[in-house]
Amino acid sequence: MNPFAQFFPRLFSLARRHLILTSVLVLLCLVFAFFGFWIGFIQIVVLLVPIALIAWTLIARRIAKRGESGGMSEAIAVCSYIALASVATFAIIQAVPYGKDHTNPSNYNRQYEPNWDSTATRDLVVRACYGCHSNEVEYPSYSKIAPISWMVASHVDEGRSAVNFSTITKDGNANHDLRESIEIIQEGEMPPSYYTHFGKHPEAKLTAEERQQLIAGLTATANR
Ligand code: HEC
Structure with missing residues (x-):
């Protein structure tokens, strides 16, 4: 039949x-x-x-x-x-391979990071942005399960291809990427609201003050 x-x-x-x-x-x-x-x-x-x-x-x-x-x-x-x-x-x-690989690029080298104006700026960027825009992504345990694993992989892939703070100077667009980051934080679009749903990633939920501090720090870094 x-x-x-x-x-x-x-x-x-x-x-x-x-x-x-x-x-x-x-x-x-x-x-x-x-x-x-x-x-x-x-x-x-x-x-x-x-x-x-x-x-x-x-x-x-x-x-x-x-x-x-x-x-x-x-x-x-x-x-x-x-x-x-x-x-x-x-x-x-669960048998689909996409999203299973949780290894960060192994050739990670801090020398390609921006010339940060201060460690405080770097710390804020790590808290709010490195989850998707770096080679230092920390994968939570629930991200092993499809389709959550697919969601995380797609955010990291798209995030890295837009801006990767771990290779930003090597990629050659450092200043442009920093300025775009400043703009997008001002617009309130990054970190994306979905990143902190369900009380996940509380470290990425910036207060208004931290947001201003981050914008000032990124501006100082871009002007170095
Ligand atoms: C949950 C993952 C995630 C986090 C955390 C995150 N981003 Fe993104 N970001 C993305 C994705 C996915 C894209 C590409 C698609 C889009 O524009 O929404 C992106 C795009 C961007 C772009 C390019 C925008 C464009 O229009 O081309 C910039 C700049 C950016 N992010 C900066 C940041 C900064 C700065 C932070 C921290 C304050 C941050 N992002 C936090 C996932 C993330």
Whole structure:
């Protein structure tokens, strides 16, 4: 049996039989997408694809066996299959290699850092920015689990490619990167709000005073 034969007619008639359940599921998908956006990793919505494929395979098998039965028992079966598909997807994605490598580039050498105006400035940048913009990333234990590992890897990859404070002078854009950093801190965009959600990384939550101190320190460093 091909579970995807007559996919759309079967899907639509299933949705029509279970209008409330369908609305709840659509709403849950939207909440999931909003959550992805909120944690700065909208890409997480791709997980809905394997969940839907696995769940549909199970649902189609049930329809082939019992017909379009409708009613409570079919609704419960659909919910169980979706739950099962979610657990299976979570298990399967643990095998994806992306995000597993937590080694910082080994050729790390402080000589390529900016010519900091003071150690206080460096300390603030380490606290607020090094989690994504350096070769000294400290990976928390929960970042071993997919899809969190994917989220962390994507933030570090994108962060490093924008600005890497560990290689900033070697990369040749030190002054430009420092000025861009000052601007982006003034705009309140960095560190990103998602970095301190759930009480994570409290050291990166700067007070207004520390923020001013950081801007002044980066300005002094850029003017050296
Ligand atoms: C949670 C990881 C994370 C932290 C912490 C973080 N950044 Fe970023 N940063 C990113 C990512 C991801 C990007 C690239 C995508 C974007 O612009 O949102 C980025 C981009 C940037 C850019 C380039 C912006 C542009 O428009 O090209 C600058 C400059 C920057 N960050 C500075 C900082 C500074 C300064 C800090 C500390 C005060 C900081 N970031 C903290 C993740 C982070």
